[in-house]
Amino acid sequence: MKSTLAITAIIFTIGFVTLPVVMSDSDYGWGKDEEYDRSSTGVAAISNPVYKEECGSCHMAYPAGLLPARSWTRLMADLENHFGDNAELDAATHQSISKFLLANSADQSNYRRSRKLNNSIRLADAPLRISAIPYFRHEHDEIPERLVSGNAEVKSFSHCNACHTKAEQGSFNEHDIHIPGYGRWDD
Amino acid sequence: MKTHILVTVSLLFSSASITLANSEAMDTLLQTYAAQGAATTNAEQGKRLWVKTYQNKGEFSERSCTSCHTQDLTAPGKHAKTGKIIKSMSPSSNPERLTDIKKIEKWFKRNCKWTMGRECTVQEKANFLAYIDKPTNF
Numbered sequence: 001m002k003s004t005l006a007i008t009a010i011i012f013t014i015g016f017v018t019l020p021v022v023m024s025d026s027d028y029g030w031g032k033d034e035e036y037d038r039s040s041t042g043v044a045a046i047s048n049p050v051y052k053e054e055c056g057s058c059h060m061a062y063p064a065g066l067l068p069a070r071s072w073t074r075l076m077a078d079l080e081n082h083f084g085d086n087a088e089l090d091a092a093t094h095q096s097i098s099k100f101l102l103a104n105s106a107d108q109s110n111y112r113r114s115r116k117l118n119n120s121i122r123l124a125d126a127p128l129r130i131s132a133i134p135y136f137r138h139e140h141d142e143i144p145e146r147l148v149s150g151n152a153e154v155k156s157f158s159h160c161n162a163c164h165t166k167a168e169q170g171s172f173n174e175h176d177i178h179i180p181g182y183g184r185w186d187d
Numbered sequence: 188m189k190t191h192i193l194v195t196v197s198l199l200f201s202s203a204s205i206t207l208a209n210s211e212a213m214d215t216l217l218q219t220y221a222a223q224g225a226a227t228t229n230a231e232q233g234k235r236l237w238v239k240t241y242q243n244k245g246e247f248s249e250r251s252c253t254s255c256h257t258q259d260l261t262a263p264g265k266h267a268k269t270g271k272i273i274k275s276m277s278p279s280s281n282p283e284r285l286t287d288i289k290k291i292e293k294w295f296k297r298n299c300k301w302t303m304g305r306e307c308t309v310q311e312k313a314n315f316l317a318y319i320d321k322p323t324n325f
């Protein structure tokens with residue numbers, strides 16, 4: 001009981017310390033201090049329950065800020081043939097999810113990571129995979145194949161949350177990376 | 188109290204014909220299927236269909252409901268491609284199951300197409316429901 005209280009108190013405190021940082025994640029005001037760096041490694045977290053339920057049942061619900069609007073439009077146009085799976089939705093749900101994705105896409109976001117992903121894509125391209133974006137490839141080019149496709153617990157780069165333990169909260173901070181069978185990634 | 192009402196409702200339905208289901212959603216669905224021609228359910232047939240393997244060209248050439256849900260409906264499954272854990276299917280181990288008509292129909296549509304290459308008939312769906320609801324060994 002006592003320890004539960006203590007833990008609650010700690011979580012509460014952390015919540016208060018990090019909340020303003022997350023909410024003010026922009027290029028202004030935080031200079032180079034460490035808290036700014038932490039929050040700047042993220043993209044906006046998902047809070048839409050319909051999206052979480054519908055797009056989070058077969059894999060993690062990818063934060064909308066990981067792809068530009070034109071990619072989401074292309075992806076939503078053929079859910080029946082979705083990477084070899086069938087993810088079709090009824091018309092009303094389809095519409096509400098499209099609206100949510102377009103309003104929160106990488107090109108609409110002022111999170112730094114979203115902007116970098118977006119800026120690395122040529123305007124003529126609309127990649128369907130986050131893992132195909134040039135900025136993504138660049139950030140992951142030092143990771144050997146055996147830790148990814150050769151790793152039964154990871155399988156492919158599509159499974160962000162296999163390594164980024166806080167991916168679903170939109171955080172890709174280096175301190176929260178744990179590659180199964182390898183451990184923490186600090187370089 | 189709630190359980191009490193549910194039990195009463197189920198009893199009413201079962202006397203009308205079909206099986207004793209765990210949820211209102213399932214009762215309603217089975218009634219709809221009955222109206223469309225699937226007057227009886229057969230859990231044993233449901234199980235046979237559940238474990239049956241279908242050939243497919245390309246990736247995952249052998250497909251079955253068990254590819255993602257496993258043979259044991261009371262144990263968690265794993266998505267064949269993404270590896271994401273899928274909570275167990277039987278309502279006895281996961282009370283959220285078979286409680287939402289839209290959700291059940293949505294997954295029947297997707298999963299029948301992916302697994303069998305076509306949508307399921309109402310009779311097949313009725314049998315699946317009976318089996319998932321009461322996964323006895325046959």
